[in-house]
Amino acid sequence: MSDLLTDNQKRIVLHAVNETNGEIRWFPEHIHGGAQQKILQSLASRKLIAQMGDNWRLTDLCYQVLRLPAPTLFDAEIADIPVFVKPTKSESGNKPARQTKQQIMIDLLSRDEGASIPELMDATGWQQHTVRGALSGTLKKRLGLEIESIKTSGSDRTYRILKTSDESS
Known part of the structure; x- marks a missing residue:
């Protein structure tokens, strides 16, 4: 795991495993806004997390990398999980650029x-x-x-x- 994840990513992933049943809800205090998004995108690009509804959850692959058993969902819960489709540029609207x-x-x-x-x-x-x-x-x-x-x-x-x-x- 050490060569696959940065120290901050490890802390976030392990917190999700231990505290929130695989859902990413916590970041270290010094990580804000854009840095949070970069971490999420980095983990998602390696298929270690997936977006489910408005939340990011650890994938089975992430649990394999951590050498931990993945939590199981009941069939009813699986049916309720929405499929994430990345919005196209026209759907996402024209958000004003953040002014630094x-x-x-x-x-x-x-x-x-x-x-x-x-x-x-x-x-x-x-x-x-x-x-x-x-x-x-x-x-x-x-x-x-x-x-x-x-x-x-x-x-x-x-x-x-x-x-x-x-x-x-």
């Missing part, structure tokens, strides 16, 4: 008036040192954006992304 905190910062800094550290802190929910780190590390160094710092008397320092010559035309 990095994108929120870029949007605020792209305005003509730019944004101050307190504005960026309010928009992202980050502390001051995190906002400053994102400005200098992620936006400047990693993304290569040119950020202008403006200090006017009696107000907070304002930052904004300078438009390059190809963006301004």
Whole structure:
């Protein structure tokens, strides 16, 4: 099992075996949203879990990998289990893309008036040192954006992304 599953996947699968009769309902505290989906998709792609209705359950193959007996279902329960069909793009609808905190910062800094550290802190929910780190590390160094710092008397320092010559035309 150790070469087939990551440590987090092992914890999730073993919790499902021991606590929820094979249903995945729990994730470690540090795993949220997109990471949960990646873990589920990884396990599903290896046929270790299958979606049944709104829930993910361990498959017989998963129990074989764990060297554990799979729980049995009564025939009536098997008849009630819906078959999962992955929705097509048209059925799933046009969900708006999730806006990241990095994108929120870029949007605020792209305005003509730019944004101050307190504005960026309010928009992202980050502390001051995190906002400053994102400005200098992620936006400047990693993304290569040119950020202008403006200090006017009696107000907070304002930052904004300078438009390059190809963006301004």
